[in-house]
Amino acid sequence: MDLVTSRVHYPQDTQVGADIGRRVDIRMSDVTDDTVKARVSPGLELGRRIRLLREMAGLNQQQLANKVGISRSAVAFWETGRSGHVGKHLGALAEALGVDAEVLLTGMAYKEIQETLTPDESMFLNLYRQLNPLIKLQAQKWIERRVRQAEEEAEG
Numbered sequence: 001m002d003l004v005t006s007r008v009h010y011p012q013d014t015q016v017g018a019d020i021g022r023r024v025d026i027r028m029s030d031v032t033d034d035t036v037k038a039r040v041s042p043g044l045e046l047g048r049r050i051r052l053l054r055e056m057a058g059l060n061q062q063q064l065a066n067k068v069g070i071s072r073s074a075v076a077f078w079e080t081g082r083s084g085h086v087g088k089h090l091g092a093l094a095e096a097l098g099v100d101a102e103v104l105l106t107g108m109a110y111k112e113i114q115e116t117l118t119p120d121e122s123m124f125l126n127l128y129r130q131l132n133p134l135i136k137l138q139a140q141k142w143i144e145r146r147v148r149q150a151e152e153e154a155e156g
Contacts, residue, residue, distance in 0.1 A: 044081030049107055051079040053097040067096035 054064050054075075061075040068075075068089055078086050086093070094101040102108065117125065131139065 045107070046086065046104065047079045047081040049104060050075070050086075050093070050097075053099060053103070054079075057097050059096075064093075064096055068092045 054061070057064075059067070061079070062072045065072045065075045069092065070089060074084065077084050090101050090104060094104050097104070128136065128139065
């Protein structure tokens with residue numbers, strides 16, 4: 001099961017061969033586990049983000065605590081939504097988790113990457129952007145089914 005869905009934001013003026021800025025959203029309201037889909041408080045959202053990033057970094061609470069210079073119980077305190085003094089440790093926490101402080105606070109990371117689109121890809125992307133969200137979801141599911149079918153045909 002995927003724990004996090006990622007949203008990729010493309011600037012509206014994307015041209016063939018243009019640099020594309022991608023904003024990756026790891027807000028915990030996007031977690032696919034049905035038990036956490038309900039709207040959560042900002043403190044709990046931050047706590048879940050800390051836990052997710054800690055697990056992604058392969059650290060247990062004690063290891064993260066040692067890297068930040070705090071107690072394990074402080075990490076547990078933050079991860080359960082009781083933010084305490086997380087603000088004064090934000091820089092060290094972000095560094096220990098290997099992310100920018102912005103990722104901890106907002107769940108968003110912005111990274112410029114070079115990506116060249118073919119004319120077909122550019123046309124497809126422009127058409128896709130004109131769709132309403134429901135039709136976009138249907139298009140994504142249709143493409144995923146077609147890719148699976150092609151893979152199955154190639155195997156068998």
